[in-house]
Amino acid sequence: MTWTxxxxxxxxxxxxxDxxxxxxxxxxxxxxxxxxxxxxxxxxxxxxxxxxLDLDGHRERLHARCQIRQPWTGLECRCRCRREE
Ligand SMILES: [Zn+2]
Structure with a gap:
């Protein structure tokens, strides 16, 4: 089984x-x-x-992949990209 x-x-x-x-x-x-x-x-x-180079388009695609939380600590990404939607 592969890890996803x-x-x-x-x-x-x-x-x-703790x-x-x-x-x-x-x-x-x-x-x-x-x-x-x-x-x-x-x-x-x-x-x-x-x-x-369509940097705006690349930026949008990157923000769409925001990880929302740090997987191990649960810290929320401080970027405002999701709050501006
Ligand atoms: Zn983010």
Missing amino acids: PPPPGDRREQLPD ILGLLPPGAYLCDPCQTARSLHAVALGQPERAAA
């Missing part, structure tokens, strides 16, 4: 609360949103190239 990742936001891989309590509080930005933000920064500096 749990869907975004799923908590089944989250560590137990272990999470040992970790310092932190902010989480998921990989897709972090990459989308990097593309945004590039687009600000190179608007013509960004348009030619």
Whole structure:
């Protein structure tokens, strides 16, 4: 049987609360949103190239893959992409 990742936001891989309590509080930005933000920064500096490469479209697709929660800690992705829908 092949392993398939749990869907975004799923908590089944989250560590137990007594272990999470040992970790310092932190902010989480998921990989897709972090990459989308990097593309945004590039687009600000190179608007013509960004348009030619459809960076906006790529950013949208990345935000659509937001992981919602960090799978092991349950921290919510701090990107606002889902709140702006
Ligand atoms: Zn995210």
